[in-house]
Amino acid sequence: MAYELYYWAGIQGRGEFVRLALEAAGAEYVDVARQSGGEQAMMRLLTSEGGERVPFAPPFLKLADLLIGQTANILLYLGARHALAPADEAGRLWAHQLQLTIADFVDEIHDTHHPIAGSLYYEDQREEAKARAADFVKSRAPKYLGYFERVVERNNAAKGHLVGAELTYPDLSLFQIVAGLRYAFPRMMERLEASHPRIVDVHDRVAAHPRIAAYLASDRRIAFNRYGVFRHYPELDEAKRRRTIKQ
Amino acid sequence: MAYELYYWAGIQGRGEFVRLALEAAGAEYVDVARQSGGEQAMMRLLTSEGGERVPFAPPFLKLADLLIGQTANILLYLGARHALAPADEAGRLWAHQLQLTIADFVDEIHDTHHPIAGSLYYEDQREEAKARAADFVKSRAPKYLGYFERVVERNNAAKGHLVGAELTYPDLSLFQIVAGLRYAFPRMMERLEASHPRIVDVHDRVAAHPRIAAYLASDRRIAFNRYGVFRHYPELDEAKRRRTIKQ
Incomplete structure (x- = not known):
């Protein structure tokens, strides 16, 4: 039976973390909202009056009667089911x-471009976005990337x-x-990649994984754009x- | 063997969600950072050069060799171990x-009082905080509270x-x-409590739980203050x- 993934059509967003796991697992799935009538089906599940366990927001994953929401929760489930996580409790x-x-x-x-409200346009919070x-x-991205660099470095396995x-x-x-x-x-x-070679190495290995490489080359991979989590605004x-001018 | 909880002394913060689970379970635990020398012990674990699996930030929970970080992850563990979560996979x-x-x-x-940067004082981002x-x-709190109200309502059990x-x-x-x-x-x-009676009911039942009631009355419960997640700034x-003046 195929999984049904429900996430906004047209963006990678948080759904992409689920897509990557489904693709790496070689799992059969339908990206529901990208099918004809799919966004309406997603909205019906989200607003369902009948359902007992309704998600707060996409993405969510459906397999028969099981409906799982929250990206990390979906990955917890898929990781155990498709050997994309350690089998022991501490590792899991x-x-x-x-x-x-x-x-x-x-x-x-996400909040770099929407520090005030997700309901407002970027242009209406551009000055606050520049500050955030x-x-x-300066601080937050180096802190996170430095953390993951050290995690890869210290992984003894x-x-x-x-x-x-x-x-x-x-x-x-x-x-x-x-x-x-x-x-x-x-x-x-x-600037940061030179001092974080280990996370670049993780990136490159994932990109070279045969199933992921095939996915990235397919039209199932949506291109980055200015509607998702990652947005390119040069002013941010x-x-x-500047070149240093030698005296 | 007692759990060791590591979290900033002096605030409830995210650590409080873990404390409530430990207290409801009747589990033996040490709130390490509130002991003499405890914050230093916490910082040693966070900056440890030797550790293989170092958390990004408090709170984290230690039991013998197991060190678990991220609030929701700690609760996932405690929930299974102390019957504070359903036993079946779908329920879990x-x-x-x-x-x-x-x-x-x-x-x-949290971001209502720190929309720009956690490293800045509130007073340096007050105008942005007012907007956020x-x-x-107007929108976000009613959306979340309405969601949880419906979850309680639809829980058939x-x-x-x-x-x-x-x-x-x-x-x-x-x-x-x-x-x-x-x-x-x-x-x-x-304004909102009147239209959300079911989540107020959940609150009241938890507050009346014998172990939680004893905890709330003890000095283990830190008072709310202007350093934690929940801060009272009347301007926010x-x-x-205004009273409507009848004509």
Whole structure:
């Protein structure tokens, strides 16, 4: 039986973290909202008067009677079911802990362009966005990226992974973080990647995974754009560096 | 063996969601940072050069060799271990999904007073905070509270609980949300509580739980203050209602 993934058509957004896990697992799934009539089906589930366990927001995943919401929760489920997480309890909790830290990072990335209200346009909060993004570029992004760099470094089981010796769902999500930040904050990433080789290595290994490589080359991968979590507004990225003029 | 809880001394913060679960379970625990030398011990664990699995931030919970970070992840663990979550997989995932939605709500509550940067004082982002809080009071808080009201309403197993017929960790967290919002946004809550009787009922049942009642009356419960997630700044609450003058 195929999974049904419910997420907004037209953006990667938080749904992309689920797509990457489904693709890496080779799982059969339908990206419901991208089908004809799919967004209406999603809205029916979200506003369902009959349902007992209704999600707060997309993404959510359906398999027969089981309806799972919250990105990290979906990955907790898929990780256990498709060997994308360690089998032991301590390892499973550690993978989930990293995923929840990635979720916090994603929230902060989102709020660089929407610091006041998700219901307002970016243009109506641009000045506040500049202030929030300046702190993000200077402090928050280096703090998170430095943390994940150290996690990869300290993983005694293998190089190139956050957890253990195999691909796990936090690796897939870290790939998406690196790819998304390259799109949204190219100047910041140009500066930070040199000092964070291990997370770039995780990114590259995920990108080279045969199923992920096939996915990224397919039309199932939506391009980054200015509607998702990762948005490229040059005024939010760090300033261009001036050449130092030698005297 | 007693649990060791590591969280900032002096505030409820995100650690309070863990304290409530430990207290409801009747578990033996040490609130490490509130002991002499405890904050230093916490910082050593956070900055440890030797550790392989180091948390990003407090709270974290230690039991022998197991070190678990991220509030919702700690509750996932405690919920299974102390019967504060359903035993079946679907119920366990549903409880965790609700907890992650509460975590999102907590993030938004925090950002009402810190919309630009956690590293800046409130006073340095007061105008932006007013704009963000206005949206929170008008849209976001009613959306979340309305959602949880409907979840309690639709829980077919019992009245007065989010999940199933017994107390679970999301109930404890919803209690904390109601208590915290009453402290931080009293005028907003005065308006909203009348139309959300079911979440007030969950709050009241948790407060009357013998172990929680004993905890709340003890000095282990830190008072709300202007350093935690829930902060009372009258200028962020909704405006006082004017009496309508009859003509």
